[in-house]
Amino acid sequence: MMLKLFTTxxxxxxxAQGMSIRITYPGRGLVLDLSLHNxxxxxxxxxxxxxxxxxxVNMAVNPPxxxxxxxxxxxxxxxxxxxxxxxxxxxxxxxxxxxxNDPKNHDILxxxxxxxxxxxxxxxxxxxxxxTIPSKSAETGKPGTWPKLPADTTST
Numbered sequence: 591m592m593l594k595l596f597t598t599x600x601x602x603x604x605x606a607q608g609m610s611i612r613i614t615y616p617g618r619g620l621v622l623d624l625s626l627h628n629x630x631x632x633x634x635x636x637x638x639x640x641x642x643x644x645x646x647v648n649m650a651v652n653p654p655x656x657x658x659x660x661x662x663x664x665x666x667x668x669x670x671x672x673x674x675x676x677x678x679x680x681x682x683x684x685x686x687x688x689x690x691n692d693p694k695n696h697d698i699l700x701x702x703x704x705x706x707x708x709x710x711x712x713x714x715x716x717x718x719x720x721x722t723i724p725s726k727s728a729e730t731g732k733p734g735t736w737p738k739l740p741a742d743t744t745s746t
Contacts, residue, residue, distance in 0.1 A: 625710035
């Protein structure tokens with residue numbers, strides 16, 4: 591009888607521990623450009639705190655990367671748009687950690703699956719736009735011809 595009660599108690603505790611907030615995005619193996627805004631999504635449970643912080647973490651490098659990217663996040667929202675994060679070295683094994691805001695219990699509530707951070711796309715605003723060559727003339731519909739312009743565009 592005692593063994594059965596103990597087994598039931600262990601099963602209840604184990605299932606309660608497994609019933610915590612779950613990060614659903616980003617998923618395993620995704621490649622993110624952190625110089626852009628990025629979504630983070632989760633499924634909350636009733637046992638989660640009302641608010642938490644989000645850290646960008648990479649423990650596979652030395653020194654480890656730990657950067658707070660959001661604070662005082664409402665768990666009930668289910669998602670947040672993370673602002674761009676600068677000066678992050680591209681690489682693998684990055685994760686988002688959800689951290690309890692409770693000063694007595696600063697635990698990790700959830701960890702995202704590992705993802706890769708790619709090198710940011712370089713945008714050069716001083717470059718002129720590239721002209722597009724039409725494939726067909728609007729007037730003739732023939733490939734490789736330019737639309738005909740009026741000979742005299744000035745009015746007299």
